[in-house]
Structures are given as structure tokens and as C-alpha cells.
Amino acid sequence: MISFGIGQPDFPTPEHVVEAAIKAMKEGFTKYVPPPGIPELREAIAEFVSDFTGAGDVKPDEVIVVPGAKAGLFFAIAAYVGPGDEVIVPDPGFPTYESVVRYAGGKPVFCELKAEEDFRIKPERVQELVTDRTKMIILNSPHNPTGGMCTPSDIRGLLELAKDEGIILLSDEVYDHYVYGEVPFLSVLSDPDWRDFVIYVKASARRGP
Secondary structure: OOOOOOOOOOOOOOHHHHHHHHHHHHOOOOOOOOOOOOHHHHHHHHHHHHHHHOOOOOOHHHOOOOOOHHHHHHHHHHHHOOOOOEEEEEEOOOHHHHHHHHHOOOEEEEEEOOHHHOOOOOHHHHHOOOOOOEEEEEEEOOOOOOOOOOOHHHHHHHHHHHHHHOOEEEEEOOOOOOOOOOOOOOOHHHOOOHHHOEEEEOOOOOOOO
């Protein structure tokens, strides 16, 4: 039996990470840091994201470091969504999407993901839900909990939809390394105009399969 519950690793923190943390504390790195994060870390993240997503030119000052992707989702939704605003969220989906939208006073509008469509978040299905009160679309691909993944055509269609309608596209790409099968992964940061309407959330800047 394999648990697909809370994402708690089943292995201890690697020894070199533990030693690095101890070394940093012994060297006095125990004070407050700039709210957006340590400059060197933001530079490293910007470099990694630029390379991995194909964005090519993400700047360190466009990066904010937060304690986990859930915090990033919270800040993004709370910053842009207000009372009466509608937010299109995948259904099923990560529970935080709905709860934070409601916290911000917004209304979650559920986009049903269907097994016969490989649980993809399809642009035409999202388009049917757009109204003059739609403020944000939440995209999660690869998707939690179904494992479904949008095709590159889906991603491009959602980007064009959000751009044309003046809607913020909040893309939760924390599972971008969990790609199986023949459908290639495409990040929303592949759009050259992403700065105008995209918020990108990633759990970590690690490399690996």
C-alpha cells in the first residue's frame, strides 16, 4: 500500500544539508533576512527558473522566497482577489485554492476535470466559465491529485485566454519534475508576455528526475 497523503518525505534530511545548516548557524547566519529572501538565493532561483522553464531572463528582483508553495499561493490570491471576484479553480484540486479564495472574499468557480479527458484543464472548458467578474484562473499541471497534465496546446490556449480576457493566471507548477508518458511539460513562463499577467509558483529549485 502506498500513501498519497500529506507530502512528508519518508527519508531523513540528507546529511550534507544538515551539516550546511549547522555550519551556517555557527557562522552567525541567525538574523532576519530581507523579506523577499537572501539575494544570493534569489539570484540562484532566477537562474534556475530561467533555464528550466525557457523564460530565459527571469530577474532576481522578480523572485520572492516564501516558506513553501502554499504560502506563495496564499499571498498571490490574497493580493489580487477581493470580495465578489471570481476565481476559476480545478475540480478536483488542491484544497488550499478554494479555501484561500473564500478567505479573500472571492467566489471559487469550479472547472470539472474529467477522466475521459485525462484530467486536463482544457481552455475551452475554462472559457465557458469566464464572466465579467473573473479575476484569476488557477492552473496546476502536472495536477494534484489526479496526476493529469495539460498538453502544450492546452497551456498555450490558457495563456491566450487569460491574456485576451485580462485575467491573472496563477500557475502552480510544483510538480514539474513528475512527468511521465509522452506529453511534454510546458511552463507558462514560456510565454514572452508572462510578466503582464502570470504569477508562477514553484516549490523548490532542485534538479533531478
